[in-house]
Amino acid sequence: MSWQKLELIEQWLDNSAGRHSQELVVEARLQLAEGRLLFSRRDIESSSAPREALRVRIESAKEGFQQILADPAASAGARNRAQVGLRGAEVLLAAPGTKTVALIKRAQWSARAPRTANLTPLKGQWSRITVHHSAESTTDPRGGSLEESSGTVRSIQKFHMDDPEHRWGDIGYHFLIDSGGRIFEGRELDWQGAHAGGSNNYQNIGICLLGDLEKRAPSEAALKSLQVLLDDLRTRFRIPADRVAPHSEYATTRCPGPALTAWLRKYK
Ligand SMILES: [Zn+2]
Incomplete structure (x- = not known):
């Protein structure tokens, strides 16, 4: 060979x-x-x-x-x-020395177990990525503590799983990033996400930046982690840069806010 x-x-x-x-x-x-x-x-x-x-x-x-x-x-x-x-x-x-994207794993943020009967397995291979903001104002824009951000991620998971209008099998996003740049593992990549609406979720990885980014710009740390995560996912799944989009490309929404949307246009 x-x-x-x-x-x-x-x-x-x-x-x-x-x-x-x-x-x-x-x-x-x-x-x-x-x-x-x-x-x-x-x-x-x-x-x-x-x-x-x-x-x-x-x-x-x-x-x-x-x-x-x-x-x-x-x-x-x-x-x-x-x-x-x-x-x-x-x-x-x-083996040490081969990992670069440090993830806060589900167990670390005390995620609930998914209801797998309500999840759809990934069909085929991941082919696109959609970026969101969480539109909540509990996230500390300066970073906050791991415990605070873990609490926010848990409350998003609870909303997605328990809210009568949702009742999803798990948190809808595959990854979440706080203002300190910490990357949280959301829904496992074995499952299709719930973030872009209906068939738009097909083969579509969902990433959510915590905070209300219609009211403020994302932090530098969050953008740096987003860049690392996007590069890593794109390399792993061979996703071209023009298949990375803001949520607003799939639906009538201002998600993920003007500053992050402009950043994503440049990323393409
Ligand atoms: Zn969104």
């Missing part, structure tokens, strides 16, 4: 996979994911690649293996290889 061969497989998958048998496509995907994992292991041992690049490559390998496990055309042998690769990728991702 060489870098050159990996690139050729990638090109082949992008350009001509549709004209070949599913068996061949599964094999190519497996080789690509296995190759990415192999080179990542080598680079970690010799510390010869930047952390971010390594992490992105391991995530791609992991996704490749997951894709094969979800593919009904994959043979038992291919599944076994994918299972082994997936475990290997997870071990590397858990």
Whole structure:
């Protein structure tokens, strides 16, 4: 296996996979994911690649293996290889020095368990991202404490799950960012979100900045974290920059406020 061969497989998958048998496509995907994992292991041992690049490559390998496990055309042998690769990728991702986006996990903000019967599993792959504001004024614009922001995220989850007009299976957004730049894990990425309205939620990752951003601009710290998170998600799921939008592109709303909407136009 060489870098050159990996690139050729990638090109082949992008350009001509549709004209070949599913068996061949599964094999190519497996080789690509296995190759990415192999080179990542080598680079970690010799510390010869930047952390971010390594992490992105391991995530791609992991996704490749997951894709094969979800593919009904994959043979038992291919599944076994994918299972082994997936475990290997997870071990590397858990190793120190390979993670860059620090998330406040659900357990850390004391999230309630989702009602999975009321959730829709992701179909296909994430293909777009929509940005919102929470339109509440309990969030401290200067950052506040982790406990305060956790309380705000819990109250949003409670509203989405318990309000009679909502009754969703979980908080609607996949990520929330407070004014201090802390990134909270919302609805898990296994599930479609509830934030852009009906079919607009299809393959659409929802990110919400805390605060009433119609009345004030987002903090510098929040924007910095938003940039890191958007870049990370776009790399992981290969989402083009022009598929990142303010909520107002999908509905008649001023969400997420004028300053953040202008920032998003520039991000494109
Ligand atoms: Zn919104």
